[in-house]
Structure formats: C-alpha cells, structure tokens
Amino acid sequence: MRLHRNLVFAVIDGLNLIFNEGEYADKVVEKLLKRDKRWGSRDRAFVAETTYDIVRWKRLYAEIAEVREPFDRENLWRIFAVWATLKGINLPDWKQLAGTPTRRIKGKFDELSKTRKLKESVPDWLDALGEKELGNAVWTKELHALNQQADVILRTNTLKTTKKDLQHxxxxxxxxxxxxxxxxxALVLEERTNVFTTDAFQNGLFEVQDASSQKVAAFLEVAPGMRVADTCAGAGGKSLHLAALMQNKGQIIAMDxxxxxxxxxxxxxxxxxxxxIETRWIENTKVIKKLHNSLDRxxxxAPCSGLGVLRRNPDAKWKLQPEFLTEIKKTQQQILQDYAKMVKPGGKLVYATCSVLxxxxxxxxxxxxxxxxxxxxTFVKDEKxxxxxxxxDGFYMALLERKTN
Structure with a gap:
C-alpha cells in the first residue's frame, strides 16, 4: 500500500479531534469523508478504517510509540507510524515519519502483546471489571471479539419488500x-460500501441494524393490533422493526x-x-403515568455502558468512566421500576441492553x-x-410477564 499525504493528514486531524477534543469518532469520520469530493471509495475507506483502527488500539500503539496523553501532532504522527509499521506498510520519505524505529516497534509489539489489557487495548479498570464479572477465560475471548471490525448488517423492511427481493x-x-x-x-454485506446513497435505502427498503439488535423486537412477542411502547426509543431502530412485525396494525408509542x-x-x-408509530416526548412523569396498566407490550x-457495541464504537472505552457505570445502573433500575407500571395485567415487558456485564x-x-x-x-426467559x-454485538434481553391477579 502506498500512503497518500492528503489522506494521512485527514486521519491525523481526525485523531486530534477524537483524542484531544473529546469528539465522537463516528461524527468525526462523517466530517472527514466530506473533506474532498474527489476521493473515491478506496480513499474514503482508508480514512474511515484507519481512524477507527487507531482509536481501537490507542493504548497499545501509544505504549509502543512511548507517548502520553494529551497527544500533540508529533505524538499523533508517532502513533500513526506504529500503525503503518504493524500493517507492513512502507513508510514514505516524509519529515513527519523520519526516524521511525521500525524494528523496535515490532519487537515492542511482541513484548506488550503478552499482557491482555495492552494487547486488547483497554483501560486498567475496565479490564479488571470485565474479568470480575465474566471470569478470566470468557472476558479474554469477549474482549478480543469486541476489538474486531463489525460487519455491516441490513434489516429488511418487510412492510415494503422481502429479504430475497431486497438482495436482488x-x-x-x-x-x-x-x-x-x-x-x-437480515442481510450481511460481503464488502463494505456506503449503502445510504442507494435508491433502496432512500425508498425505505432496509435499515442498517446489527444482527443482535434485530433479536430484541422479536423477543417482545408482539402481534398485529397490539398496543406497544418502545420507551427508550432514541432514533427508533427497534420501533421500526416492531412496526414491521406488527404489519402496521395496532399502535406503537415511541418514547424518549x-x-x-x-x-x-x-x-x-x-x-x-x-x-x-406515534412519538411522545417524556418531558415529565405524567407522560408515563397516563399509560399505567394500559399496554400489551x-x-x-435501557441506557447502558455500551460495552457490547465496542466493535462499532471503539472510542466508547476511552470515554467510559467507573462513575458513569455506577450512575447508569441506578438509572436502569429506576427506569425498570417506573416504566413497568405501563404493562397491563397479562402483558409482557422486555428489558434489554447492549452491554455484556x-x-x-x-x-x-x-x-x-x-x-x-x-x-x-414473573420471569419468562432471557438471552445473553x-x-x-x-x-x-454483545446484547442482553429478558422477557417478563405481568400476573393477571
């Protein structure tokens, strides 16, 4: 692979925004990809994938490069040089890459890779927490899996087409x-590409949604004609899936x-x-109280640590703090306590997170x-x-049923 100066400079600029300015990686990459209209698909892929790769392995690469945060531009170039060397890329004769100790980088990589928290590039506290909750063997395997690049999975919108027709x-x-x-x-892309520009997407034939996330709506056991609430709906990926499963019949109240x-x-x-689908903004507790004892599903x-989706949000492990986890667990329990009251007798509730803890x-x-x-x-079933x-992605879902008396 030959490195192109304008592409590498874009990556360095992106890393500066993510590591030093606290911006979210997905938003930064989105901005970077609009930087030069002349870039082709390979150029765009290089910028996106290289940025995410270096974010994913930040701790390991920084240790090898012997640099500490906050990273100035010289530090970022050293980290980039580590990435390029470990990818087997011949470094061009640029002043920013002069003096890169290629042999020492490879040796240090072998040495540091013997320690899991460095090899898999996570903060000390997160590595300790994962081992405590999942056990050494499972956490080692899970952490490695969460560092792999995620496939692009599509969910067919069955209100408009079939999976087979969408594939054609x-x-x-x-x-x-x-x-x-x-x-x-579900359909999985055989090669990564920008599917959002296709007529099929613009016409609403599919959504991009990980396979694990696609399990959640079905787990709720909905049927056409039911009255259903998606209480932490966000931008509505699961609300849209519920609408398809219910064949546009009944009512979905999407709340956030x-x-x-x-x-x-x-x-x-x-x-x-x-x-x-009807949207309702939860601006106060009255919005929930009005729905007490009235919903089939x-x-x-729930909001969570997001540890199950690190493959697509690798910067989350650097932003996450122990204090946030403590607070989010209180929020999760409070939401369960409050929102469960909307389920009518004989109705069902699903509690789900994209966490593995x-x-x-x-x-x-x-x-x-x-x-x-x-x-x-009563507890019906769960799936880890x-x-x-x-x-x-890592996910959890539990199905509960409200007693009729």
Missing part, C-alpha cells in the same frame, strides 16, 4: 449480500427523554412506510423482580448474546 435489488447496484441463518430479516431523537424517528418512519432498551443485565432483572414494583411480574460466540 441490491445486486443490481453491484452490492453483494448473504443471508444470515437464524436471522429472518430526548425530543430531537424522536424527530429523527418521525423521518425514518415516513421513509419506512411505518404508519402505526413494553420494550425497555451481568451487573447491568441479569442482576438488574433479579433486583427488579424482588422489589415491590416487580412482585407482580456474547460477541465471541455470536460474531455480532
């Missing part, structure tokens, strides 16, 4: 996909504390042809079921999705 439509645009066994609506996210959901619902896709998952459900609010519910077993 995409093939006409030279986008090859494969079916995923046990995921009825962030009104701007619900505005995005409205646009997505229109594109998807999902007509049974309630989905709580039992303290955010099974333990939260156990705490709820032994509480005053949870005594009216680990990235190293599934090959997809």
């Amino acid at each position: 439509i995409l093939a006409e645009s030279e986008i090859k996909t494969s079916f995923l066994k046990a995921y009825p609506d 504390i962030y009104e701007n996210k619900l505005k995005v959901l409205k646009r997505r619902a229109k594109r998807n042809g999902a007509h049974n 309630v989905l709580i896709d 039992p303290s955010e998952n099974q333990e939260q459900v156990k705490t709820f079921l032994t509480s005053e609010s949870g005594k009216d519910f 999705v680990l990235a190293h077993k599934s090959g997809f």
Whole structure:
C-alpha cells in the first residue's frame, strides 16, 4: 500500500479531534469523508478504517510509540507510524515519519502483546471489571471479539419488500449480500460500501441494524393490533422493526427523554412506510403515568455502558468512566421500576441492553423482580448474546410477564 499525504493528514486531524477534543469518532469520520469530493471509495475507506483502527488500539500503539496523553501532532504522527509499521506498510520519505524505529516497534509489539489489557487495548479498570464479572477465560475471548471490525448488517423492511427481493435489488447496484441463518430479516454485506446513497435505502427498503439488535423486537412477542411502547426509543431502530412485525396494525408509542431523537424517528418512519408509530416526548412523569396498566407490550432498551457495541464504537472505552457505570445502573433500575407500571395485567415487558456485564443485565432483572414494583411480574426467559460466540454485538434481553391477579 502506498500512503497518500492528503489522506494521512485527514486521519491525523481526525485523531486530534477524537483524542484531544473529546469528539465522537463516528461524527468525526462523517466530517472527514466530506473533506474532498474527489476521493473515491478506496480513499474514503482508508480514512474511515484507519481512524477507527487507531482509536481501537490507542493504548497499545501509544505504549509502543512511548507517548502520553494529551497527544500533540508529533505524538499523533508517532502513533500513526506504529500503525503503518504493524500493517507492513512502507513508510514514505516524509519529515513527519523520519526516524521511525521500525524494528523496535515490532519487537515492542511482541513484548506488550503478552499482557491482555495492552494487547486488547483497554483501560486498567475496565479490564479488571470485565474479568470480575465474566471470569478470566470468557472476558479474554469477549474482549478480543469486541476489538474486531463489525460487519455491516441490513434489516429488511418487510412492510415494503422481502429479504430475497431486497438482495436482488441490491445486486443490481453491484452490492453483494448473504443471508444470515437464524436471522429472518437480515442481510450481511460481503464488502463494505456506503449503502445510504442507494435508491433502496432512500425508498425505505432496509435499515442498517446489527444482527443482535434485530433479536430484541422479536423477543417482545408482539402481534398485529397490539398496543406497544418502545420507551427508550432514541432514533427508533427497534420501533421500526416492531412496526414491521406488527404489519402496521395496532399502535406503537415511541418514547424518549430526548425530543430531537424522536424527530429523527418521525423521518425514518415516513421513509419506512411505518404508519402505526406515534412519538411522545417524556418531558415529565405524567407522560408515563397516563399509560399505567394500559399496554400489551413494553420494550425497555435501557441506557447502558455500551460495552457490547465496542466493535462499532471503539472510542466508547476511552470515554467510559467507573462513575458513569455506577450512575447508569441506578438509572436502569429506576427506569425498570417506573416504566413497568405501563404493562397491563397479562402483558409482557422486555428489558434489554447492549452491554455484556451481568451487573447491568441479569442482576438488574433479579433486583427488579424482588422489589415491590416487580412482585407482580414473573420471569419468562432471557438471552445473553456474547460477541465471541455470536460474531455480532454483545446484547442482553429478558422477557417478563405481568400476573393477571
């Protein structure tokens, strides 16, 4: 591979924004890709994938480069030189890369890779927490899996097309996909490409949604004609899936504390042809109280650490702090206590997170079921999705049923 100066400078600028300015990697990459209209797909892929790669392995590369945060531009170039060397790329004769100790980099990589927290590039506290909650063997495998690049998975919008027809439509645009066994609506891209510019996406034939995330709506056991709430709906990926599963019949109340996210959901619902979704901004507790004892199904896709989705959000492990985890667990339990009251007798509730930590998952459900609010519910089933077993994001979902008397 030959390095091009304008592409590498874009990567360095992006890393500066992510590491030193605290910006989110996905937003930074989105901005970088608009930098030069002359860039082709390979150029864009280089900028995106290199930026994410260096973010993912920040600690390991910084240790090898012998630099400490905050990183000045010279430090960022040293980190980039480590990345390029370990990828086997011949370094050009640029002043920023002069004097790169190629042989020492490879030797240091071999040495540091003997220690898991360095090899898998995570903060000390997070490595210790993962081992404590999942055990040494499972955490080692899971951490390695969460450092792999995520596949691009599509969810067919069955309100408008079938999976087989969608595959043919995409093939006409030279986008090859494969079916995923046990995921009825999923297609996986055989090569990464920007699917958002396709007519198929603009016409609402699919959404991009990881395979594990696609399990959640189905876990709620909805049927056409039901009254359902998606209580932490965000921009509505699961609300849209629920609408498809319900064949546009019944009512989906998509709720969130962030009104701007619900505005995005409205646009997505229109594109998807999902007509049974109503949005409600949770601006106060009255919004929840009005729905007490009235819903057939309630989905709580709770805010969480996001450790299960590190493959697509690698910068999250550097932004995450122990204090946030402590607070988010309190929030998760409070949401469960409050939102469960919307389920009517005989109705069902799903509590889900994109975390792999039992303290955010099974333990939260156990705490709820032994509480005053949870005594009216029975545990039906749960599913723990680990990235190293599934090959997809880490997820958890539990199905609870409200007693009829």
